[in-house]
Amino acid sequence: MKTLVKFSFSRFSESYDKEAVLQKEAAKILIEFAGRLKGKILDIGCGTGFLYRYSEWKNTVGIDIAEDMVRFYKKFNRSVILGDMEKLPFQENSFDNVVSNFSLHWADFGTTVSQVRHVLKKDGCFVFNIPVGGSLKAVEKILGDTTFDFLCVPEILDILRENGFRIEDFFVENLEKEFENGYELLMHLHKTGVAINTESKSIGEKRKIVQKFKENKTPVQLNFKLLFVKAYL
Numbered sequence: 712m713k714t715l716v717k718f719s720f721s722r723f724s725e726s727y728d729k730e731a732v733l734q735k736e737a738a739k740i741l742i743e744f745a746g747r748l749k750g751k752i753l754d755i756g757c758g759t760g761f762l763y764r765y766s767e768w769k770n771t772v773g774i775d776i777a778e779d780m781v782r783f784y785k786k787f788n789r790s791v792i793l794g795d796m797e798k799l800p801f802q803e804n805s806f807d808n809v810v811s812n813f814s815l816h817w818a819d820f821g822t823t824v825s826q827v828r829h830v831l832k833k834d835g836c837f838v839f840n841i842p843v844g845g846s847l848k849a850v851e852k853i854l855g856d857t858t859f860d861f862l863c864v865p866e867i868l869d870i871l872r873e874n875g876f877r878i879e880d881f882f883v884e885n886l887e888k889e890f891e892n893g894y895e896l897l898m899h900l901h902k903t904g905v906a907i908n909t910e911s912k913s914i915g916e917k918r919k920i921v922q923k924f925k926e927n928k929t930p931v932q933l934n935f936k937l938l939f940v941k942a943y944l
Contacts, residue, residue, distance in 0.1 A: 724779040726902035728759040733886045734813045734903070735761055737840050737937055740884060741812050742766045744939050745838040750807025753830060755796045755823070756814020760784045772806075774799070776817075799826040806830050811839040813937075820862060824874045831944050837876060838941045841867065843883065845936040850900070853893050853927050854920065864938055876942040887934045893927025900933075 738761035750770065754762050757773030758780050764787065773784050773791035784791040794800050796811075797818050809827045820841070827837055844863045851858055868878060890896040 724759060724777070724783040727780075727904055728783065730899060730902040731758075731761075733888055733933070733935055734758070735765075736886055737884075737935075738762050738765055738812045740937075741810070741838065741840050741939060742768075744880075744941065745808075745810065745836070748808045748810075748836065748838075750832075751805070752808045752810060753799075753801070753806040755799070755809060755811045755827070756817065757784055757791060758812070758814065760787055760789065762810055762812050763787065763789055768810075797822045797826060799830050801830045803829055804832045806835065807832055808836045808838070810837075811841075813840060813842070813935075815839060815841040816861060820867065821870050821874075824870055824876075828874050828876070828944060833944055835944050836941065837871075837944065838939075840884075840937045840939045842935045843867070843938045845885075846934060848934055849896065849931045850933070853896075853923050853931070855923070867938060867940070871940070871942050876944055878940065878942045881938060881940040884937050884939060885934055886937060887932050889930055889932050891930055893924035893931055896927075896931050896933055897921065897924040 742762065742765055748768055752768050752771045754771055754773045757763070757775050760773060760783070762768065763771050763773065771789060773789060774794045774796065775781050775784070775791070776793070776795050778793060781791050781793045792800065796814070809831050815823060831837060842861050844861045846861055847859050864883065868881065871878060890899060
């Protein structure tokens, strides 16, 4: 999975920044939900920097596993590190806040939360969103034999509590974007780095997947059910 994430997002940082409409919308919701964050902030899975660019959070350090995302983020003269959210390269108690937009589902959530606990100061804030079960329903319908293994809300909240976090607030928001047909949806997924479990498939199998999207001639709705959480250590 990590190799796939590195490859997908390193190829598409420019198109991602232009096409990731729902990710931008999610970032703006997260910023409003987080409110005023004081002190040093770590943005894990920072991508092209939506959280920094849309907020007033100036004392921010970004980290991302994709080299091209890191290069893109550096355009804004901000501190950013190439690294893995499951192995955060920071000392204990390094940050007052940790934030994350649309990225925690790309790694093992429990491992990442444990890493966040390590780098976050006592009473520090961890505010994030993450896709949960019920996302990508149209894609599942088109493919027929494919499901996406998103965590459910209770699982996520339990993992946070098991790691010593106190959950202050959470809610679920369903974000949607309509496309004229299945192939337009597929191109959007491609440009935003979203993998649809094709990394282990043959060329013939991949062609069949593309054909399934092309056969869908009617409007189709891309959706992500996003859990937003604010928790304190």
